[in-house]
Amino acid sequence: MTLSVEQARDLVLARCRVLETEEVPLLEALGRVLAAEARSDIDVAPFDNSAMDGYAVRAADVAGASDDSPVTLAVISHIAAGEYSDVEVGPGQAARIMTGAPVPPGADAVIKVEETAADENGGSTGGTVKILREVVVGQNIRLRGEEVRAGDVVLASGETIGPAAVGLLASTGHAQVKVGRRPRVAVLSTGDELVDVAEVPGLGKIRNSNSYSISAQVIAAGAMPLRYPPVPDDLEATREAFRKAASEADFIVTSGGVSVGDFDYVGPVLEELGEMEFCKVAMRPGNPQTMGSIDGVPFFGLPGNPSSTFVGFEVFIRPALRYMQGHTRLDRPRQKAVLAHDVKKKRDRRYFLRALLERGEDGRYTVGVSGSQSSALLTAAHKGNCLLVLPEGGGAFTAGSEVEVIRLDMEEGIA
Ligand code: AMP
Ligand code: MG
Secondary structure, three states, X not given: OOEOXXXXXXXXXXXXXXXXXXXXXXXXHOOOEEOOOEEOXXXXXOOOEEOOOEEEEOHHHHOOOOOOOOEEEEEEEEEOOOOXXXXXXXXXXXXXXXXXXXXXXXXXXXXXXXXEEEOOOOOOOOOEEEEOOOOOOOXXXXXXXXXXXXXXXXXXXXXXXXXXXXXXXXXXXXXXXXXXXXXXEEEEEEOOOEEOOOOOXXXXXXXXXXXXXXXXXXXXXOOEEEEOOOEOOOHHHHHHHHHHHHHHOOEEEEXXXXXXXXXXXXXXXXXXXXXXXXXXXXXEOOOXXXXXXXXXXXXXXXXXXXXXXXXXXXXXXXXXXXXXXXXXXXXXXEEEEEEOOOEEEOOOOEEEEEEEEEEOOOOOEEXXXXXXXXXXXXXXXXXXXXXXXXXXXXXXXXXXXXXXXEEOOOOOOOO
């Protein structure tokens, strides 16, 4: 039975589980899903501090100050970032203060240095400074606890850790972070024709490029590839390779061997060792997508043609690997665009064309294919930045009509 893309995707996700969690050093948490709420051990900022290089003053002292009627204050201290001064700023006094330095007692505002004129001592302790502007209480002071208070939740469980979150976790004392484990993904290519990249293929042979492109997609999905040697087109060798992969990996991806060739053993061996869920999806490229599990380990058999492999991974495996890591957003952003040229398509299959989305000077998005759509060729996927989705049903899609694209240049999010 041929499934729709949505039916197939649901069945893939149903065979996957969210993996257990692990503690990792903070920087290794980038891009991963936080598995426990993170609270702050301190107030951030830890103390009231200056937002400017300038002078800490009492706002009431400088009321009405201007270029024409400056207010002269005595400079009683000099506070750099990293220092702390408990010398109180009294009436008629100011403290020279740098950005990030703690506001001294008595002061209730900071006036920036550009709005002052220091005496010949350059504003150091013992000299004077002319204040040329008035300020309101609290001006240019960043308050203690403005970002977060001690004990408050900084990041909730389930949030994705981006660079800003790494900064928040750092400022709140999280050197180690609990995150969803990365799935170990067995990458198996089948085919007697395959030789390694380092070799020049002999007659009838090709380089095993899928092993690398799939592994790269695994890494891009946040998971860890386990690259296995190519599996010959042989029943016993296929069994052995699948058994080994099922004992070592959290997810198995294969390429090739899923069509109706005389040596396509992936489907039969999957049925023998485990269960097959489906073997055909109404899509192009890559109609023979094969899914099931062996010993509870999800198994996905991609077709061998490189761009079928590429699209099948993107549509089915990437969401599954993200799900296993605890992500809840599993869809890349989609958007509408104007089709740049006519496209003919067959009925009953959804098309995922490798395409380039561009934004014109008028702000309108147009999309067109980024190269030959032969499933044997990968260049269009490299040159493109999106998948142009044409729905099931026949007919001609004409230039100027509105179509939908999946952005491959953006991470899964809310758009
Ligand atoms: P198959 O699905 O095994 O019939 O393979 C379909 C096509 O994909 C054939 O032209 C294969 O040579 C090609 N192919 C299969 N495996 C790979 C691979 N690992 N790297 C590059 N091309 C492959
Ligand atoms: Mg083959």
